Amino acid sequence: MLITGTFLDEISHDIPHQNWGRKEWDKDFRSMREIGIDTVIMIRCGHRNMMTFPSEVLSRKENAFLPPLDLLELFLKLAGKYGMDFYFGGYDSGRYWANKQFESEVDINLAVFDEVWKKYGHYPAFRGWYLPHEVGRNTGSIIPTYARMGRHCKQLSGLPVLISPFISGAKGVNQFAGELRTATGISVAEHEKEWNAIFDGIREAVDIVAFQDGHVDFHELTEFLNVNKSLADKYGLRSWTNSESFDRDMPIKFLPIKWDKMLLKLNAAEAAGIDKAITFEFSHFMSPNSCYFQAHGLYNRYREHFYPELFAKREKQLLLNQSA
Numbered sequence: 001m002l003i004t005g006t007f008l009d010e011i012s013h014d015i016p017h018q019n020w021g022r023k024e025w026d027k028d029f030r031s032m033r034e035i036g037i038d039t040v041i042m043i044r045c046g047h048r049n050m051m052t053f054p055s056e057v058l059s060r061k062e063n064a065f066l067p068p069l070d071l072l073e074l075f076l077k078l079a080g081k082y083g084m085d086f087y088f089g090g091y092d093s094g095r096y097w098a099n100k101q102f103e104s105e106v107d108i109n110l111a112v113f114d115e116v117w118k119k120y121g122h123y124p125a126f127r128g129w130y131l132p133h134e135v136g137r138n139t140g141s142i143i144p145t146y147a148r149m150g151r152h153c154k155q156l157s158g159l160p161v162l163i164s165p166f167i168s169g170a171k172g173v174n175q176f177a178g179e180l181r182t183a184t185g186i187s188v189a190e191h192e193k194e195w196n197a198i199f200d201g202i203r204e205a206v207d208i209v210a211f212q213d214g215h216v217d218f219h220e221l222t223e224f225l226n227v228n229k230s231l232a233d234k235y236g237l238r239s240w241t242n243s244e245s246f247d248r249d250m251p252i253k254f255l256p257i258k259w260d261k262m263l264l265k266l267n268a269a270e271a272a273g274i275d276k277a278i279t280f281e282f283s284h285f286m287s288p289n290s291c292y293f294q295a296h297g298l299y300n301r302y303r304e305h306f307y308p309e310l311f312a313k314r315e316k317q318l319l320l321n322q323s324a
Contacts, residue, residue, distance in 0.1 A: 001270035002306060003243060005039030005278030006032060006286075007164075010071050011047045013092075015246075015254060015284055018291050022074060028289050029078040032282055034310075035303060039278065040079055041087040041162065044132040045072065045112065048094040053120075057111045058091065072120060079125035086123075087162055088116055089130040090149065097133060102141040105133070106148050113149075117156050128160045129153040131206070136168035136215070137186070138194040143201035150205030160207035164242045164280075167191060167215045167224050185216060192227045199235040210240035210278055213265050214248045221265060225272035240276040241269040245285035245298065256285040256294040259301040 053072035058064035079086040096105040168186040232239035246254040
């Protein structure tokens with residue numbers, strides 16, 4: 001089960017920004033391509049008053065700040081350069097959603113989708129949409145929220161729509177909370193019942209579901225993955241896995257995951273028959289260019305395991321460079 005896709009977390013809501021420019025992003029896209037990544041997903045185009053492209057909609061309606069670099073355009077060009085599919089992630093207001101003003105959250109996103117498609121839809125790498133509002137259960141107004149946004153994107157472009165929900169397991173705690181676990185997590189039966197209802201309500205509005213794999217204990221993961229795959233098949237959805245490359249078991253939030261854990265999760269996804277593995281998120285937690293040194297090791301272990309010949313060649317070249 002190879003990782004062939006990654007999110008791009010350019011807003012850095014809960015992890016540090018790496019302050020990369022054109023040169024650094026080009027280098028990282030090249031590193032992604034070297035291990036077979038063919039899909040990149042902008043996890044969100046904006047959060048609160050920060051945004052990744054000069055959006056007139058967000059500037060006018062959300063008082064968002066003008067970014068010094070149009071990252072959306074840069075990512076589309078780099079995806080084209082390296083032969084990748086790009087998925088555009090919507091806007092997270094950080095307030096409408098939190099205040100249960102779900103219609104307002106949808107309305108601002110529909111306006112952003114229209115703006116983006118008109119301005120950037122001509123790029124050949126633009127191959128889909130991502131709805132960034134993550135949920136683990138059938139709560140709030142998630143069904144009409146997903147349905148309205150997904151149908152709008154599909155009517156606008158005909159391109160597929162992706163969601164990446166989570167499993168409300170024992171590790172499903174708020175990222176800003178001090179604890180690492182909750183007292184109880186959702187049962188497999190409850191998870192199946194609630195997501196059966198959600199999928200039934202968003203059919204024909206969403207095409208791909210990539211459940212996050214880090215919120216449950218490792219011994220539970222296989223059973224949840226089997227349910228996820230079965231439900232996706234039932235409703236005609238493509239089933240991906242979002243194999244998180246950061247560790248939820250550490251007191252510091254968040255550090256690159258131990259390679260053994262990541263391999264365990266990938267093997268479980270393969271056994272469940274999952275179609276494709278993506279990760280959150282290559283550039284911080286798995287890249288040889290990351291600000292985290294542990295990510296360099298994860299990249300090396302991944303290449304060593306799945307691409308032994310390429311790894312051996314790279315190590316030989318490093319030794320030659322050092323001797324020279």
